[in-house]
Amino acid sequence: MSKMNSMIKKLACLLILTLWLGSAAFASYISLNTTLSSKVENNNLKVTVSVVNKGDESAFNVQAEIKVGKKDVLLSKTSELPVNGIYKVEEAFRLSLAKPGTYPLTLIMHYTDANQYPFSALTGQTFTYRQEAVSPIFGQLKSTSFSKEGQLKLVLKNSGDAGIKTNTYLVAPGELTVAEKSLSLAVASKSEQSGSFAVKNFSALSGSTYQVFAISEFEDQSLHYTSISPGTVKIVERQEIFGLSYATLFFILAMLIIIFIGAQFFKWNKS
Amino acid sequence: MEQELNRKPSFAGFLGIDLLILFLIFIFLVSFFEPKYMLSKTITTGGDTGSHYYTAVYLKDVLIPHGKIMGWLQGNYAGFPLFYHYFPLPFLIMVLLSYIIPMQIAFKIVSVLGVFLLPLCVYLAFRLLEYEFPIPILGALFALPFLFMEANSMWGANIPSTLAGEFSYGIGISLLFLFFGTLYSGIINQNKILLNAFLVFLLGLSHGYAIIFSGVIGSYFLLTRKHFWENFKYLFYVYSLGFLLLGFWIIPFFGTLPWVTEYVTAWYIKSIFEVLPRILWPFLILSAGALFLNLFDRRSWYFAYNAALCIILYYVSPRIGMLDIRFIPILQIFAVIFGATFPLVFLKEMKYREILPGIALLAVALWVAFNVSFIKSWIVWNYSGFDGKNTWPLYREINDYLSQNGKGRVVYEHSPLHNAFGTERAFESLPLFAKRYTLEGLYMQSSISSPFIFYIQSEISKVCSGPFPQYKYSGLNTPNAIPHLKLFNVTQYIVRSPEAKKMAAATPELKLEKRFGEYEIYRLTTNDGRYVVPLNHQPVLFKTTNWKRDFFEWFRRNDLLDVNLVYVPDLYASYSPHLSVGNNNVKLTANDLSNLPKIPIAFKNKPEIEEHIGDEGIEFTSNLIGYPHLIKISYHPNWQVEGADRIYLVSPSFMLVYPKQNHVRLYFGKNGLNYVGEGMTLIGLSIFLISGIIYLAYGRRS
Numbered sequence: 016m017s018k019m020n021s022m023i024k025k026l027a028c029l030l031i032l033t034l035w036l037g038s039a040a041f042a043s044y045i046s047l048n049t050t051l052s053s054k055v056e057n058n059n060l061k062v063t064v065s066v067v068n069k070g071d072e073s074a075f076n077v078q079a080e081i082k083v084g085k086k087d088v089l090l091s092k093t094s095e096l097p098v099n100g101i102y103k104v105e106e107a108f109r110l111s112l113a114k115p116g117t118y119p120l121t122l123i124m125h126y127t128d129a130n131q132y133p134f135s136a137l138t139g140q141t142f143t144y145r146q147e148a149v150s151p152i153f154g155q156l157k158s159t160s161f162s163k164e165g166q167l168k169l170v171l172k173n174s175g176d177a178g179i180k181t182n183t184y185l186v187a188p189g190e191l192t193v194a195e196k197s198l199s200l201a202v203a204s205k206s207e208q209s210g211s212f213a214v215k216n217f218s219a220l221s222g223s224t225y226q227v228f229a230i231s232e233f234e235d236q237s238l239h240y241t242s243i244s245p246g247t248v249k250i251v252e253r254q255e256i257f258g259l260s261y262a263t264l265f266f267i268l269a270m271l272i273i274i275f276i277g278a279q280f281f282k283w284n285k286s
Numbered sequence: 287m288e289q290e291l292n293r294k295p296s297f298a299g300f301l302g303i304d305l306l307i308l309f310l311i312f313i314f315l316v317s318f319f320e321p322k323y324m325l326s327k328t329i330t331t332g333g334d335t336g337s338h339y340y341t342a343v344y345l346k347d348v349l350i351p352h353g354k355i356m357g358w359l360q361g362n363y364a365g366f367p368l369f370y371h372y373f374p375l376p377f378l379i380m381v382l383l384s385y386i387i388p389m390q391i392a393f394k395i396v397s398v399l400g401v402f403l404l405p406l407c408v409y410l411a412f413r414l415l416e417y418e419f420p421i422p423i424l425g426a427l428f429a430l431p432f433l434f435m436e437a438n439s440m441w442g443a444n445i446p447s448t449l450a451g452e453f454s455y456g457i458g459i460s461l462l463f464l465f466f467g468t469l470y471s472g473i474i475n476q477n478k479i480l481l482n483a484f485l486v487f488l489l490g491l492s493h494g495y496a497i498i499f500s501g502v503i504g505s506y507f508l509l510t511r512k513h514f515w516e517n518f519k520y521l522f523y524v525y526s527l528g529f530l531l532l533g534f535w536i537i538p539f540f541g542t543l544p545w546v547t548e549y550v551t552a553w554y555i556k557s558i559f560e561v562l563p564r565i566l567w568p569f570l571i572l573s574a575g576a577l578f579l580n581l582f583d584r585r586s587w588y589f590a591y592n593a594a595l596c597i598i599l600y601y602v603s604p605r606i607g608m609l610d611i612r613f614i615p616i617l618q619i620f621a622v623i624f625g626a627t628f629p630l631v632f633l634k635e636m637k638y639r640e641i642l643p644g645i646a647l648l649a650v651a652l653w654v655a656f657n658v659s660f661i662k663s664w665i666v667w668n669y670s671g672f673d674g675k676n677t678w679p680l681y682r683e684i685n686d687y688l689s690q691n692g693k694g695r696v697v698y699e700h701s702p703l704h705n706a707f708g709t710e711r712a713f714e715s716l717p718l719f720a721k722r723y724t725l726e727g728l729y730m731q732s733s734i735s736s737p738f739i740f741y742i743q744s745e746i747s748k749v750c751s752g753p754f755p756q757y758k759y760s761g762l763n764t765p766n767a768i769p770h771l772k773l774f775n776v777t778q779y780i781v782r783s784p785e786a787k788k789m790a791a792a793t794p795e796l797k798l799e800k801r802f803g804e805y806e807i808y809r810l811t812t813n814d815g816r817y818v819v820p821l822n823h824q825p826v827l828f829k830t831t832n833w834k835r836d837f838f839e840w841f842r843r844n845d846l847l848d849v850n851l852v853y854v855p856d857l858y859a860s861y862s863p864h865l866s867v868g869n870n871n872v873k874l875t876a877n878d879l880s881n882l883p884k885i886p887i888a889f890k891n892k893p894e895i896e897e898h899i900g901d902e903g904i905e906f907t908s909n910l911i912g913y914p915h916l917i918k919i920s921y922h923p924n925w926q927v928e929g930a931d932r933i934y935l936v937s938p939s940f941m942l943v944y945p946k947q948n949h950v951r952l953y954f955g956k957n958g959l960n961y962v963g964e965g966m967t968l969i970g971l972s973i974f975l976i977s978g979i980i981y982l983a984y985g986r987r988s
Binding site for chain 2: 094129130131220221222252254256261264265271272274278279
């Protein structure tokens, strides 16, 4: 009977230990819903940016930055964008492009929260200059997560009949630093090619996810092509305690539990 | 071999494991409170914490050099008594440390002291309760989920509350759990009277709710017939000696309670999960199991009694003038650490119990890590300091400007956007950074002026905080605020929101003086920045049973502000010889605000007043002998006067004197309560020292 009691106690102990071995954070947030539209008329690109704050706290120092080709323009800034407030700007660019085709247009929305922490949100799309050019390149930018630095892997698939040499660059928010200015990838017909960008956390916040774009451009004799591959970078807290990874700690914990329980049940010979 | 396996490791072996785990708990905490922030020479910010820093500096630079712990602080709330109704122990430790290390670092270390002390105090409490290894070290580990609980940041003792500025409470609660152990041990063994009395003294200087609950802990030992008188005698010695030691602080505390602003509110808890968040669940299950398994262990009842009293006090406290929510953290700690006693019934048969602390350490650390989201970033925010923010140059620029331009007080619009400087309360530190007095401050209950100041805040801010539920507030109405600002000797107004800027720009008495980024500073052109002014109308002795309510009503009505009300407590009402002007012997009284006599004062000479405002004194020379002079500094019974017969409390919450001579000096001194309290402390200290010497000389030998 006492052995049974002892066993029940041990099982109870085991049950409690297993029960031991998941947080919800409720905080204000800023969510900028961005609409980027463009229209080419003659040699002018007219870009319209409309941003609505759909979060539950105001965004501050809201400013749009538009990149078209090598042109990089900062548009007017608004000191505060309240909840449901609208920020709308327009800008016209004089285009001097060598070839017709499809070109990239990127928008970086800069803003700060109430604590003046800077953030940026990216939007990427293409615009057509004179003639539509459908890119045979399809890209996939594999999302990644890291604490301090990581790699963003890019896979390009060429569905065309001819080999293509692309020039790919990564558009990332200021919170991240990209080591490579651009990647030059030769993708044979009907095949895939991969490359990677080394990305460092400059001032990104743990728990935040950042949008990035890999923009692949190439030209043939008559047209300019652009392919945009979106991806994300999630910044995570370093998962270490006492200098050991969580996995190691779990392993040690499991070992200790096994040893401890084993020791309770194991009968040693008196000899 | 079986016997070998069932061996009991030596006490030294267990102690070694305990010390190792305590060290690892310390390392775990340090991994959050990173030395690069904690040991950097920046001024801590975040929540209330930023405003506490000036208190520590003031204690060191002004009060301690004058041989005082409690005194007067002019910088906030039109002046208020510092440490008469707040707890000096953490600040005294900061000052002591600051003689060895920079004040900025000393402040940081003490501000997290409660966090680091709790596991240690819980460990010692379990040891003193004579729980066997490994229960004490499990108790210390089980304090961690409470510390890292993110469900609230205002109830106290957990890390978010500590970061919000409630470090005094945290230190008090840590010491309370030590007292929980020492009192039990002392009563069982009939020793440790001096230690327990000293702990009562420290608890009193740490936090009010800590010392209140120390009484609850003691009451447990009176629930016995057999040992009642024995225990009563013990408790009497402990509490009376502790009370005597506390005399210098607690007697003025109680004696000046009429001169505080009450803040009593019943906390609204939305969900039971606020009280019992997920991070505590495993430990609550263990505690429930422990209670079931150890029902007949008398120590379990000691835990259960105190936990039950927390619940009773939570419900009773709003009815007896206390803040209910302060008892919940104590309950939560009891509820989680008691789980450490779960293995108690298994210990006899348990083999290799030394492994258990290792398992618990890893399990608790991983559990905590998986349940923590914002604490680390908040720690970085606080301890990178004011000077570590990218807005520091702007904040510095505003402060530098104010330090060089203007006299009188500076008021600012209340705005969450000030948080960009490190805390919404950033401008409460104007006395520190700009050497200018402002209105709002941290210790709102300590001042009788705070209801008026929060009313002004509501008039000049787009968003107001309105902390006192018993008082009414206004909406943004800058023109209406002008007479109030003048009354409080405000000369400059810092504005942030577009709405308040627009209204300030449209108010004729305000002139835009300077712009700094999104901030604008306006000057009140109709105020010359003087703290001592002659009254233009005869003051009226107002007969009331509730001067705070009536003076506040008077303040809200701008049509009444020309006639100041004087309040003399009933005891002195018949003796008011200076409610007269010159030789006219005019004595005005009223008991109804709608019927105040309004009699202008005709001065014989053109008023000429020179004033000097010091840290704890006011001196002025005036050519208007016998005329009522308003001093725009909060009244307190400790203010004393030379050159006038007495100081009157005058509306809104200021001082009024009738000079008998040209030169008048007011100073914040000591009154009878201080002397009685200090006398008690001296007696207590004598008893403490003599008893200590006797104990050292004879007690140990016997």
